[in-house]
Amino acid sequence: MESFFENIVFSLREVFSTSPELVIIVGAGGVTAFVLSMYFLVFRKKPEKAEEVVMQPEEKDSHILSEHKEEDVSSDTLQPKAQMYSVDEFLDEREGEVEEVGEEDIEIKQEEIPREELRLEEIKEEIEPQGAEETKQGLFERLRAGLSRTQAGLLGRLDEILSLRKEIDSDLWDEFEETLVMADLGVGTTMKLREAIESRLAKKSLRDPLAIKMALKEEIFSMLKKAEGRALSLDVKPFVIMVVGVNGVGKTTTIGKLAFKLTKEGKKVMIAAADTFRAAAIEQLEVWAKRVGSDFLKGQSGVDPSAVAFDAVKASLARGTDVLIIDTAGRLHTKTNLMEELKKIRRVVGRELEGAPHEILLVLDATTGQNAIQQAKMFKEAIDVTGIVLTKLDGTAKGGVIVAIADELNIPVKFIGIGERLEDLREFRAEEFVEALFLTGKETLH
Template sequence: MGFFDKIREGLSKTKKNISVQLNGMFATFTGANEEFFEELEETLILADLGVETVDKAVTRLREITKREGFLKGEDIERALEDILTELIEVGDSALRLATTPAVILVIGVNGVGKTTTIGKLALKFKNEGKKVLLCAGDTFRAAAAEQLTVWAQRAGADIVRHEEGSDPASVIFDGIAAAKSRGADVIICDTAGRLHNKQNLMNELNKISRIIDRELPDADRETLLAIDATTGQNGLTQAREFKETAGITGLILTKLDGTAKGGIVFAIADQLQVPVKLVGIGEKPEDLLEFDGREFVEALLK
């Protein structure tokens, strides 16, 4: 099953909110009047694309429709697909991991699925023939290191962990040293996930970042923010806070299969101008997918 089919299946709850409504609008399209655009705005907002992003999309669609004089629903639908694709494709969605080792720092609040996502990534890289080392940098959440250890064993990856309550930055430091000595291709670091408005959490992330910069100054590095798609607009708030303080390079949208408001992907990517790099649409390891904006839009609307 390819990305399109998987994402279409994973977006089934969101599709009930948006594609049926849109398909009806395009099928009965008789002209781009004000009533049509108001209904379109309402449909997109209900799918949680965000008021600002919807306003931008519909404004562009009005301009194109006026210029092209669309008379068929399929023409205006195609134009909407192009606009939404442009809004969601902000920067390179591919992971930058060319150096040996390369580093992935996964951040986000508790409960968004960071540790599980790291485990799935480890399996993905192992299947690609890479040597992976995991760093259990979430030393505050009970059993976080144990959970990550289970994933490491499942993926055949090395893991560096300390006692619960240890300094997270020291775990990352030791993990980098181990990766160098063992010839690891990818280092994936778990981090603590206390509330995003807690200054001490941001201080810890900054400390970890400085250690990576010092110990691996030339390494490719991704700082990926994991967001639970079911949280809707609250996910946008989290992303904005983390972007301001942690320098994120990409987004991981988790639990996309569990929400009727998967449109939040558009709001976050568009308003923060940070690319979506991975999406989670199920519990299985193969349900963590590399993001493709065009196919995402088509799977959502078709």
């Protein structure tokens, strides 16, 4: 091995000695190799160090921002980054945000708002001043609009059936009966109407199917006219009105609107909350009383409702009240013990003021259809109901139930509810009701 290296060294010496220019070439190559190695070792590392120096301030700033994130976000100086959204992306994002809000968050927000303010907001639109009084024509148009769904369900279907027939036959009568039953006139009332119409047409020898519609109008008017209640007499002071009904029929709203109507007529009104087991009902009634300008009386939670009625009669006598409206707890007509409570309230009121209550109004929901008939029968058996208030006629196609009520119950219909506005609690007038129900777009009101 040593001889091998010695031979190489000897050979190089021979080459350098015979060719001196190779010494210069080799030396230059060595210098070049040294410079290149220094470049890669030194100059290539400097950018990496510079990059590290640049990154450090950003990391520091990021740390500072994270510590003061809430303060910076709320600052007016920060501007959101512009982003482009499609409509679908935006709706999806907002929907996701809504779903992320838990029930606890919602409850906390509601608790921050006083309960009375919540109640005011709920009924604010209903009891805001409505401006100038509407004309008779305007009131009729509102009634007609309120009955539009009932008209479509009853007369729209009937017009379709009659227009396709050239003569009156058994098939036509079958479809006629089906249409009336579907409009919640009830089977019994429907059969009475068919028999009366057949008799009327036979006397006049009419065979035109279109004559059925005019005969139906006359027969419905005849039934409703018998059930038309007289206006509140208000001939006693205080005139006591007791309002009853099952839960959810619109009893509280009806009381508020009735108080507004009477106050507008110049009567001094007091509302008594005898539903002592539902704090929400008492609060809502109190809001109504404040907004319509009537007196309000309530008892302690859980107290005997008849005690509240007793105090209300005494207070109304002392204050010279014209009309006292007593609210009662909503109850199922099948609950005997609760119906007995109504009897007790009536006895107590009658003992303190002779002849009172002067009106016992039963509030029925038109959207319940034939179930309203059963409710009315049970309440009539328990207490002497003197009048019916039929609400929510504007929200149902089952308004035909008013015909069944008039036919089967023999209880006057005093008021009807045809909308959300204060003026939409209307005294029931059979002729006006029938005209609005049967009037088409081509006809005019006489």
